[in-house]
Amino acid sequence: MKQTKIYISGQISGLTPEEYTANFTAAATRLTAQGYAVINPLNNGVDPSEPWREQMKADIRLLLDCDAIYMLANWELSNGATLEREIAKGLGLTVEYERRPLHRDIKRAILVAMAVPFKYIVNDSRGRWYVYARMIYAHHCKKRGVSTQAIAEETKHDTSTIHYHLRRYENEYKYNREFRAAAEKVATLLSNKLTTPSDVSI
Structure with a gap:
């Protein structure tokens, strides 16, 4: 054989x-x-x-x-x-x-809405758009009941950083128009059960 x-x-x-x-x-x-x-x-x-x-x-x-x-x-x-x-x-x-990718629909939605691949969520980039993507990713994982520790492990950040992103999400959503537009687009794609276009990979 x-x-x-x-x-x-x-x-x-x-x-x-x-x-x-x-x-x-x-x-x-x-x-x-x-x-x-x-x-x-x-x-x-x-x-x-x-x-x-x-x-x-x-x-x-x-x-x-x-x-x-x-x-x-x-x-x-x-x-x-x-x-x-x-x-x-x-x-x-x-x-x-080796390990099944987690939360692929969230990663896809962020990629499509914000043009941010998951590796930039993981990287310790301080660029505004990457920080926004990290916050939005953490927020949607937390909504699904994922622990802060698990989010930290997946994104290769410490738990204090993830706690900070989760706390900051609400204020950014209320007062930052650019952030709110990105967050709403991601949420819309997720609610529509986004399917990945053939030219988009995660």
């Missing part, structure tokens, strides 16, 4: 070589034990000093020869992994996850 060939995809940029190598190696070990033929892009022979575009071209060539893709838990923080996932979905490959 032919082995399913599976490609590992996840964050590299922003991590040390030791960190991302450990993530990919651990996944490769697990998947091999499960009977997959594992394709680890870290073994593709491309010099890490090569431009990002050249690395992605080499990685995509590997992906095209696979039956499935395995998304590491941090894939949402990576432009390359996000692109690889979209290509895999477009080709009809099986998409497996």
Whole structure:
């Protein structure tokens, strides 16, 4: 019986070589034990000093020869992994996850309404629009009964930051016209059970 060939995809940029190598190696070990033929892009022979575009071209060539893709838990923080996932979905490959993405409809609504991908909600950017997106994300998660601790873990911020965003949401909504417009657009998309356009990914 032919082995399913599976490609590992996840964050590299922003991590040390030791960190991302450990993530990919651990996944490769697990998947091999499960009977997959594992394709680890870290073994593709491309010099890490090569431009990002050249690395992605080499990685995509590997992906095209696979039956499935395995998304590491941090894939949402990576432009390359996000692109690889979209290509895999477009080709009809099986998409497996180390950890299922949470609250995808909220992430989609914020992306469509505010053009802010989830990785910028996670990043510690102080840009006004990114802070607004973080506040709106925390607000909608909290409305669903998600604990402050769980929101903090998902967004990689401490609980005091999430508490601050949750407290500030109400005032921003009342007195900040720009924030209110963004928040209302996100809420409308969620209430309409937004479906993701083909050119929008999370």
